[in-house]
Amino acid sequence: MKNRILHIIFLGLLATSCSDDFMEPVSRSTFDNQYIYSNVDDARNGVNAVYSYFNQDAFRSRLSNNMAGNTDIEHSSGWTSEGDRYQIWDLDALPSNRDLDIVWTYAYRAIRDANISIESIQASGSLESPDPNEQADFYQLLGEAYTLRAYWYSMLIFYFGDIPYVTSAPVAGDDFNLPKTDRNEILSGVIQDLIDIEPYMKWADELPYGIEQVNREYTLGMIARLSLQRGGYFLTPDLSMDREGDYLDYYQIAKDYTQKLIELKDRPLPTDFRQVFMNQAKFISPVNSDILFEVPFSLNSGDVAWNIGMTVMGGPTAAHDYGSGNNYMAIPPTYYFSFDTLDIRRDVTCGLYQINQQFEKEFVNSPSNISQGKWSRHFLDNPPGASSAKGTGINWPMLRYSDVLLMYAEAENELNGPTASAQEALARVRQRAFEDTFWPEKVDQYISSISGSKESFFEAIVDERAWEFGGEMIRKYELIRWGIYAEKTQETVEELKDLADAAFAGTTNLPIYMYWRTDESGDFEILNPNRKVVAPPDDTWSQVPFLLSLHSDETQYQEWILYDWENYYNGPNPGVARYIFPIPTIAIENSQGTLKNDGYGF
Template identity: 45%
Template sequence: MKKIYFVLFVLVTAVSLQSCKKFLVADSPSLTDLEYVFNSEADAKKAVNAVYALFNQDAYTSRLSNNFSGNTDIECGGVSGSPDGARRDIWSFEATPANGDLLTVWNNGYNAINRANECEKGLMEVSLAKDPNNKVYNNLLGEAKTLRALWYYWIMNHWGDVPFKTTPSRAGDNFYLERTGRDTILTFLINDLIAIEPKMSWAEELDFGIERINREFVIGFIARLSLMRGGYWLYPDKTMKRKDDYLKYYEIANTYTKKLMDLKPRALPDYATVFTNVNKYIKPLNSDVLYEVAFHPGFGDVGWNHGVRVDAGTHPYGSGSNYLSLPLTYYHSFDTTDKRLPVTCYLVYFDKDLVQQPSGATSIAPGKWNRLLVPTPLGPSTAKGTGINWPLMRYADILLMFAESENEINGPTAAAQEALRKVRKRAFPESLWADKVETYISTVAGSKQSFFDAIVNERAWEFGGECLRKYDLARWNLYGKKVAESRNTLKQMGIDGNAGTGTYANLPDIMYYKRNSDNSISWYNKYRKATVIPPLKDVPSVGSNPDGYLQVNWTKTMYIPSTNTAGNFVLWTWRGYTDDTGLTPLRYILPLHSGVITSSLGTLKNQYGY
């Protein structure tokens, strides 16, 4: 199907929905066409599926879902020594209006929005006009509205105030739309979902469960939208502000997270199992994952450009790289007894013979995603298209959004503490709960600020590698602060690691590891500097200690003593943000692509200093 791009929206009439060919001979592209598409549950579902289908484009699979989320204090893409005009410039905050990735995501997003608008019109004017109480139609309407809200949420997070349209585009429409304020858009989306949510079905009532947008996810997404509406965002004058009515939206987030906790409470399952299930295509109901983007076999880049690295070889698993790594500051922020640490931070990769190799200090992988775990090996020549789904929200997020909103409204109440407690109990062995859960929560609940700081940290430990951090840091007005902290701390880690003294001298300057008979690696000092150097392989001469340890530089890599400069990872990763105090707002908003500007005939201009 040929795609015809107008200035902002793709003209996707009923023809693009691919549900029935009869409308090709219809007299006009009016309601008559919609009646062919939305006159049955089966055809209406196909129409909504056409909106979901745009998740399977590169604009989402390898860009928006993960790549666009760097660089933060958690997910960091590998930046080159100079701008490359592509994804690395987005990571280093140096994107220009010529960056092709910007246009790819922009066009795909508005294409999805227009398809959702088309579905809303057809469902309301045809399907529900005939049968207003039909549960299938009502859920489909909720899916269309939520898909539209999702794409607007992402587009606003990356481009700020944007053109807003909730009706399907038709020939003769005004395609030269001006920007609409984020507050206006978010308020509309929140109220829109609040109205449809009670009419939607729970995941357990749907044919594809958590692979379809369901009532529990919509309740949670209302809260996420509300926290964005009540949070800070960057203005064109490059200041960070939030609206005077922000507390109203924290109250909505609080109401809706509590609503889900009351209507659909569930215990948090084992943390590692949550992600093992995703990799194994297992989709449990009433568990942690509320909704995950479904990728058909042969589609989706989870485990290809995001996750554990696997090099191509004759083995049957194919190859996968890792675009976004996790910095040493994040790895060493964890309590070493936290069960989330080994799941989230993966210290090895697999070479062409599936032999484990140390990843190195700048290549810690988000271990939650691993192509080696799929039920049937994908094949030696495979790369993209793993079919591994991408979770958009988990019940743990509901708990932490509730704790955050409750604290903002009422302080660290018993209810806020209990929500945090549920998350931390899952994170630590029961034998450590007295210290790591009860004592910890009692300490951080000493003030509203300390409890908020604890939520900031907990969301980091809970959602590392899931690419939520960029959106959190922006709405908290902490983006610049956290980037500066990461850069400064990494540099100091390198200085202390090389000098052997200082605040971070107790961390591993060098990591020692031993290769096991099964080709796996055992680490000697994953968390602390070795007080005694273990026997090293081939030391003092080749052949000595054949079962000895090997080594890889760790904190030492963050600083170069011979030149008295930070290592390249520290210098390059957040290069476009130069304020080491973290006081200056970070320009996380992206420029509009020059093609969008040109086609707008003067309606749209770049802002934020671009």
């Protein structure tokens, strides 16, 4: 059942928090009276202010999904428009880009409110309370504030590189025009914050809001995720990819803290992969399961199944009351065909049908519009209204336990090679992907075949993370830290061209056309999801061009193949993806000369 208490607090705090200018100072007397709490309820309200920024467009439609492409498993056509989101998709955004301004502004407001909560809790004396319950509650709140602050810093670093590092609450008279701090110094700092606080935090099953609240599991997982970011590659101002010489120290931290979570709070992965995401549409948030933390949207907020997920055609003339939803980020056919045909995750992740206004399932209008099938508004039990669009109330997953297992496997492999424990962690994820009758071949033999070297095991991790997390929009950050962003996008384009050529020449065994129908019970069915069929068995099947539609008589390949990823591998420095964006103009102007956009070809 969806938790409503936090959502109401988020929306109320949003109205008071968002009118402030970036890093606006608050007087010391106001700070004393308003923010230093002597009881759990006041402290709870303060930390809730940090959560409120998840309900801003900066997160709910930007960072959570909209801005997290293009990759080898997602794409959108940024070159078709000069609009703000298109500039970002095309890796060519201007400093005046409004979406970048929104993310920068609200990220620093979230950091500001987290700093206020951290200082207030530390100054309250409640961390030394003789009441063990009160003390535990305050440590939990402190951990939430530190973890939320770390998330926003991680995102700012991925998008802007070196940035101002603010760790104190605003006080009148302070200098708010801070210079940039090296990205790695910031990451090292927030990782240490979480290492220090996580032992004092509570597990999700000890909290009133479970996985809809930052918990110890999520913080442990974030230590690992941030450590892999810190130990990974990053773009330098001269447009090359580099990593620090101490990167193995951070792989060790990632290994230690994923292992700690596995040892302290292990859980079996739910056997039904589809149900993990269907739970979100049913407003079910089980603890001790796969999702460790998900952003809790109220029943009239959140953009999941509006701008990400399966297409639903609604509106006032529709024969259904589910409203309208679309997907800004589509899934390329190369990703669809990368799956083993027996992998259960493929048909959950890749949506090949859409819902029309008659509330009927029909094949997607193009292989360039395969959707993220993990979410759809038509999965909701209660239709939100024919004219509805935003505000589905579906939560957004921030971290899953399968991610922890794969981070452990990756870190262990980097440090010690494909050891038995690394293989076991990978096996646990793959076992859910296949019926158990196929485990000897698809799990045991497969893992044996890729465990001959550190390099081959790493490539298997790269693939497994793609198959496991498709549509969850974290691939961009993985490709960055692995240093293979440009490589993987160019590889995708070449594979799409190969598919188009083979389909046009008729030399492929993959579906040049697909044939589909809805049977008498309304079930959507595809005759040949995996193979070429010359003709359907009868006239109940509709034929649609699939791989053949990748070909163009005029340009040989469809324009989206030629241009969607071009700037990712053929940008200012060919072979390197310039994923860093300029600091927004308003932030530069407000810094009074402290900040500037230098390097990165800006």
